[in-house]
Amino acid sequence: MESNDTIQKIPIHIMGKKYQVPMGLTIMKALEYSGYHLTRGCGCRGGVCGACVTIYCNKDDYRWQIGLACQTVVNENILLVQLPYVPAHKANYDIRRIEPSEENVVSLYPELLRCMGCNTCTRSCPMGLEVMNYISATITGDWQKVKKLSMDCIMCGMCAARCPAELAPFNIAMLVRRIVACKAHQTPQYLAQRLDDIRKGMYSAELAKLKGMGKMELLECFREFQATKGEAV
Numbered sequence: 001m002e003s004n005d006t007i008q009k010i011p012i013h014i015m016g017k018k019y020q021v022p023m024g025l026t027i028m029k030a031l032e033y034s035g036y037h038l039t040r041g042c043g044c045r046g047g048v049c050g051a052c053v054t055i056y057c058n059k060d061d062y063r064w065q066i067g068l069a070c071q072t073v074v075n076e077n078i079l080l081v082q083l084p085y086v087p088a089h090k091a092n093y094d095i096r097r098i099e100p101s102e103e104n105v106v107s108l109y110p111e112l113l114r115c116m117g118c119n120t121c122t123r124s125c126p127m128g129l130e131v132m133n134y135i136s137a138t139i140t141g142d143w144q145k146v147k148k149l150s151m152d153c154i155m156c157g158m159c160a161a162r163c164p165a166e167l168a169p170f171n172i173a174m175l176v177r178r179i180v181a182c183k184a185h186q187t188p189q190y191l192a193q194r195l196d197d198i199r200k201g202m203y204s205a206e207l208a209k210l211k212g213m214g215k216m217e218l219l220e221c222f223r224e225f226q227a228t229k230g231e232a233v
Contacts, residue, residue, distance in 0.1 A: 010076040027054050027069035027080060041084030047071045047126070050156025056080035066158050068126050086157025088168035091175065100183045102141040109172050112139055114165040121159035121169050127152050131159050131169050138176055146176040 009020040012030060019034040028042060043051035052069035059077040069082060091108035098104050106112050112135070121131035134149035150173035160168040197203065213221065 012074050013079040015081050025074055027072050027074055028052055030074045041082040045070045048154055050154035053083040053086060053156050053158055054080055055083060066124055066161060086161050088157055088160035088171060090171045095178045095182050098179060100143060100179045105138060111167050115167060116165055120162045124158045124162040126158060127154060129153060134173055135169050138172055143176055143180045146173060147180050
């Protein structure tokens with residue numbers, strides 16, 4: 001193990017104060033190395049909870065960037081500040097009383113109509129989601145497209161923090177997904193037939209085999225299944 005004297009360190013600036021930290025650390029690890037005790041702005045530490053939004057500028061770059069502290073690696077002389085909470089607009093509603101229409105969504109989020117199609121939200125998304133496209137689909141009432149494009153949203157709020165029209169795309173998409181689940185869910189045509197086949201025992205042997213597998217065997221089986229569909233796991 002390297003001693004503190006042999007570890008190469010770089011200067012970084014956290015909320016205006018300069019620190020020396022080892023190269024290669026994520027922003028979150030650099031914060032903790034510098035003595036910060038994180039009780040907010042941290043969570044899963046794996047890039048899926050969206051709790052560690054951080055604003056930063058790199059050396060000799062006037063543009064400010066935004067990223068997740070648990071995923072973004074520090075650079076020399078980076079200047080950063082955390083945003084443990086993005087105060088974005090969140091409408092109050094009773095999902096049971098909302099009918100699936102574009103007008104009802106716009107009534108709750110009228111700022112939707114201010115969208116300029118600048119794509120800043122998409123460029124800001126740490127998950128690489130097509131945020132602008134699902135906002136456009138929300139305006140036109142294409143609920144299934146919104147659900148598909150926004151399903152992997154981690155609700156970090158970066159899209160809202162960067163939106164010049166002051167939209168909260170992540171909250172808007174959550175509303176649409178709830179509407180779809182509650183009022184506009186489309187049952188696959190083959191589902192009734194597949195359930196009937198299961199009741200008749202057509203898949204009894206396969207199901208018994210799966211029940212007897214361990215975790216690793218099931219995972220390998222799933223990977224093989226995904227490979228046949230041309231999808232990576």
